[in-house]
Amino acid sequence: xxxxxxxxxxHTPPSPKHLVLLFHGVGALPQNMVTLxxxxxxxxxxxxxxxxxxxxPSETGGGFQWFPVRGVTExxxxxxxxxxxxxxxxxxxxxxxxxxxxxxxxxxxxxxxxAIMALESTQLPETIAARVISLSGRFAAPPRVVPAxxxxxxxGDADPIIAAAHAQRAYDDLMALGAHVTxxxxxxxxxxxxxxxxxxxxxxxxxxxx
Numbered sequence: 721x722x723x724x725x726x727x728x729x730x731h732t733p734p735s736p737k738h739l740v741l742l743f744h745g746v747g748a749l750p751q752n753m754v755t756l757x758x759x760x761x762x763x764x765x766x767x768x769x770x771x772x773x774x775x776x777p778s779e780t781g782g783g784f785q786w787f788p789v790r791g792v793t794e795x796x797x798x799x800x801x802x803x804x805x806x807x808x809x810x811x812x813x814x815x816x817x818x819x820x821x822x823x824x825x826x827x828x829x830x831x832x833x834x835a836i837m838a839l840e841s842t843q844l845p846e847t848i849a850a851r852v853i854s855l856s857g858r859f860a861a862p863p864r865v866v867p868a869x870x871x872x873x874x875x876g877d878a879d880p881i882i883a884a885a886h887a888q889r890a891y892d893d894l895m896a897l898g899a900h901v902t903x904x905x906x907x908x909x910x911x912x913x914x915x916x917x918x919x920x921x922x923x924x925x926x927x928x929x930x
Contacts, residue, residue: 724818727771728771731760736820741829742830743774743828743833746783748783753771753829786833812849828852829852830855832881838853851924854871862889869900871901874920878908880911
């Protein structure tokens with residue numbers, strides 16, 4: 721499948737100053753991230769906003785996936801993510817080339833599995849974005865190097881899929897490395913994106929664009 725097949729351009733101004741790429745969770749579709757994308761586009765009309773579809777269909781029977789989850793364990797998750805990372809990076813770079821916006825003006829926003837991929841991309845030797853916002857995400861393995869970009873972790877304390885403890889652990893590990901990182905734990909939020917999480921996303925985007 722082409723790197724851009726099934727992805728949804730939410731907002732594409734003629735000469736964008738920023739690029740915001742949204743990455744869905746496992747078994748989901750780019751349509752699932754469109755509401756957040758539309759809100760971002762309204763707040764920053766100069767941003768190209770794309771809801772990216774993974775190049776791989778989900779093995780669960782619907783939607784797409786960045787890496788397979790059937791039988792996944794803590795031990796083998798890092799290898800699965802590493803195997804999928806070249807495709808993830810290729811997606812990011814394809815949209816950067818398409819929009820004419822380089823890594824210094826690119827934001828990656830991932831939800832769940834999409835957040836795992838975005839977070840793990842900060843461990844690569846090459847920097848592919850200026851900031852990463854993780855929604856209900858985690859690192860596949862504890863961060864090993866200081867990310868070259870700020871990381872914002874947003875997570876619900878009632879998340880039954882990826883426990884908020886993973887976000888807290890990521891924050892602690894990144895702080896220990898000396899990274900630029902923030903953590904927002906939202907009371908009562910499950911494995912979803914609500915209005916409070918959306919406001920936090922907009923706040924971080926506005927702060928970075930200032």
